[in-house]
Amino acid sequence: MNVLEQTEETLKQEIAAAAIQAGLASEAELPAVNLEKPKEKAHGDFATNIAMQLARIAKKAPRKIAEDIVEQLDKSKAQVEKVEIAGPGFINFFMKQDFLEEVIPAILEAGETYGRTNTGNGERVQVEFVSVNPTGDLHVGHARGAAFGDVLCNMLEAAGYEVEREYYINDAGNQIDNLALSVEARYLQALGQDAEVPEDGYRGEDIVEIGKSLHKEYGDKWLREPQADRLAFFKEYGLDFELGKIKQDLADFGVEFDSWFSERTLYDGEQISGALQTLKDGGYIYEEDGATWFRSTDFGDDKDRVLIKGDGNFTYLTPDIAYHKNKMDRGFDQIINVWGSDHHGYIPRMRAAIQALGYPVEKFDVKTIQMVNLFEQGEKQKMSKRAGTAVGLRELMEEIGIDAVRYFFVARSNDSQLDFDLDLARSQSNDNPVFYVQYAHARICTMLELAKSRGFETEGDVDASLLTAEKETDLLKKLGEFPQAVADGAEKHAPQRVTNYVFDLASLLHSFYNAEKVLDPDNEDLTRARIALMKAVRITLANAMGLIGVRAPEKM
RNA sequence: GUCCCAGUAGCUCAGCAGGAUAGAGCAACAGCCUUCUAAGCUGUGGGUCGCAGGUUCGAAUCCUGCCUGGGACGCCA
Numbered sequence: 228m229n230v231l232e233q234t235e236e237t238l239k240q241e242i243a244a245a246a247i248q249a250g251l252a253s254e255a256e257l258p259a260v261n262l263e264k265p266k267e268k269a270h271g272d273f274a275t276n277i278a279m280q281l282a283r284i285a286k287k288a289p290r291k292i293a294e295d296i297v298e299q300l301d302k303s304k305a306q307v308e309k310v311e312i313a314g315p316g317f318i319n320f321f322m323k324q325d326f327l328e329e330v331i332p333a334i335l336e337a338g339e340t341y342g343r344t345n346t347g348n349g350e351r352v353q354v355e356f357v358s359v360n361p362t363g364d365l366h367v368g369h370a371r372g373a374a375f376g377d378v379l380c381n382m383l384e385a386a387g388y389e390v391e392r393e394y395y396i397n398d399a400g401n402q403i404d405n406l407a408l409s410v411e412a413r414y415l416q417a418l419g420q421d422a423e424v425p426e427d428g429y430r431g432e433d434i435v436e437i438g439k440s441l442h443k444e445y446g447d448k449w450l451r452e453p454q455a456d457r458l459a460f461f462k463e464y465g466l467d468f469e470l471g472k473i474k475q476d477l478a479d480f481g482v483e484f485d486s487w488f489s490e491r492t493l494y495d496g497e498q499i500s501g502a503l504q505t506l507k508d509g510g511y512i513y514e515e516d517g518a519t520w521f522r523s524t525d526f527g528d529d530k531d532r533v534l535i536k537g538d539g540n541f542t543y544l545t546p547d548i549a550y551h552k553n554k555m556d557r558g559f560d561q562i563i564n565v566w567g568s569d570h571h572g573y574i575p576r577m578r579a580a581i582q583a584l585g586y587p588v589e590k591f592d593v594k595t596i597q598m599v600n601l602f603e604q605g606e607k608q609k610m611s612k613r614a615g616t617a618v619g620l621r622e623l624m625e626e627i628g629i630d631a632v633r634y635f636f637v638a639r640s641n642d643s644q645l646d647f648d649l650d651l652a653r654s655q656s657n658d659n660p661v662f663y664v665q666y667a668h669a670r671i672c673t674m675l676e677l678a679k680s681r682g683f684e685t686e687g688d689v690d691a692s693l694l695t696a697e698k699e700t701d702l703l704k705k706l707g708e709f710p711q712a713v714a715d716g717a718e719k720h721a722p723q724r725v726t727n728y729v730f731d732l733a734s735l736l737h738s739f740y741n742a743e744k745v746l747d748p749d750n751e752d753l754t755r756a757r758i759a760l761m762k763a764v765r766i767t768l769a770n771a772m773g774l775i776g777v778r779a780p781e782k783m
Numbered sequence: 784g785u786c787c788c789a790g791u792a793g794c795u796c797a798g799c800a801g802g803a804u805a806g807a808g809c810a811a812c813a814g815c816c817u818u819c820u821a822a823g824c825u826g827u828g829g830g831u832c833g834c835a836g837g838u839u840c841g842a843a844u845c846c847u848g849c850c851u852g853g854g855a856c857g858c859c860a
Contacts, residue, residue: 314803536858543860571787572855666822674819741824
């Protein structure tokens with residue numbers, strides 16, 4: 228727990244004690260004391276609404292309750308300078324200036340670990356994301372999911388969760404057979420033969436490439452082999468190629484997985500039949516029209532779902548159920564899936580399956596990622612996978628840069644569609660929030676360099692009580708909020724909390740920079756204190772950017 | 784028809800488990816570089832929080848209904 232939290236905690240306890248002492252409520256009746264940081268400076272450093280909450284219990288007017296609490300409050304214990312009652316019954320606390328003085332040493336001490344908390348308490352969370360079929364390149368939508376999942380994991384880790392990042396490889400089933408057929412067609416074409424990519428095959432340039440490379444490597448060897456052998460080989464070849472590319476793209480994007488889970492292993496280990504048996508034992512399976520059905524409507528799904536088709540093959544759902552059983556059996560406290568929003572209709576049946584298998588559905592959560600629209604020169608870009616105009620992650624990274632792409636993708640709520648302005652993301656101007664934030668970091672680094680070269684003392688204890696300018700206390704308060712912002716964002720699965728935070732902090736830094744001069748030869752003590760402040764801001768900016776996966780440059 | 788997401792300033796979006804006078808960026812307008820990076824800062828204008836009810840001391844936030852936009856509703860994956 229850091230110093231600011233300590234201050235808040237003490238204050239909360241004192242408020243609770245005062246309320247009980249005033250006879251407003253018993254310990255059991257008293258709601259949790261809520262402390263907020265008022266937007267309005269005139270409303271103090273902290274405020275509580277406890278008087279309003281107690282109105283019903285104490286059967287008194289809120290303002291009267293507030294008065295009673297204030298009367299009983301032991302101000303000395305909680306570092307309170309002044310208390311005011313305002314509005315409908317808010318109690319506003321003005322803290323003694325020195326409550327902020329501990330912030331800088333705490334940050335300098337923590338360094339790279341500043342922002343970490345233990346709200347997660349070591350709970351094990353598994354996040355499965357991207358999980359794109361290995362049949363083509365990652366496009367912008369996948370990229371958004373990748374950025375979201377990765378940043379979410381970073382935040383969860385910072386908040387004290389034990390996180391596993393997993394990618395589910397759909398390397399079995401229909402779509403992979405289609406991949407093999409598509410590769411075959413391109414191979415034959417590379418040999419100059421007349422061949423058509425099947426109706427539901429894959430038409431991407433990458434498949435053409437695979438065909439060519441097969442031709443180069445093997446000549447017409449596979450023409451002479453039986454088709455079954457040929458397809459079996461092409462399947463593996465195509466899979467390796469596509470998966471290799473996906474892995475490379477993700478790695479370049481800064482996303483590393485702890486585990487790559489192959490769908491095939493579910494077949495090998497008889498996990499699918501096991502899952503089916505469990506469902507059957509529960510009485511959730513029935514036969515109709517030559518197919519095997521899962522009665523998902525027992526758990527609120529719209530309709531029942533086919534598990535085994537009339538032709539004897541599984542539907543996509545069946546191995547997926549086994550996969551989730553596998554995940555559950557691995558003992559995670561929480562399982563988070565990041566899916567494209569176009570798969571949201573799939574959620575009820577998966578929830579149903581988890582319940583039918585006998586697992587607590589509260590452990591299962593799905594985050595859906597809304598569509599990305601690319602804009603260039605004010606025009607929305609038409610994207611179609613089929614027409615080959617879909618923009619890939621690779622292209623985006625090369626054109627825009629990893630930093631901007633990652634930042635833009637997590638700056639918005641996953642529930643909102645994202646208008647991605649390519650010109651803005653590319654621009655090296657103040658309009659671009661990524662540069663704005665990075666510039667703040669670089670500015671500080673330059674100052675710190677300069678401080679050294681001009682011979683200012685940059686180490687040792689400083690007198691933080693000298694930092695009383697408005698811009699300075701603003702910065703100190705904001706710095707103190709960082710761990711809470713991260714923990715909050717992690718808890719709510721809201722990465723945009725961190726982009727918002729880091730933008731605000733950068734803004735305060737720029738504002739401070741323009742208002743006050745850090746390196747002042749005529750005031751060494753103040754200079755030392757400000758250098759320490761700059762270090763603390765730099766650390767916090769860097770840590771926040773680290774969570775987003777954006778570089779913190781020392782020069783720009 | 785059912786389900787999911789969104790609807791907040793001209794535009795793009797925040798709004799933290801209900802709180803005080805709803806915020807930011809862009810755009811518009813007016814200022815700030817003999818001084819640590821002007822990739823920056825300061826100020827001004829701009830709002831029926833889609834609509835209608837409800838819950839309560841208090842609603843952009845929770846509930847219900849409706850409207851608009853996007854998406855999903857397969858023995859595809």
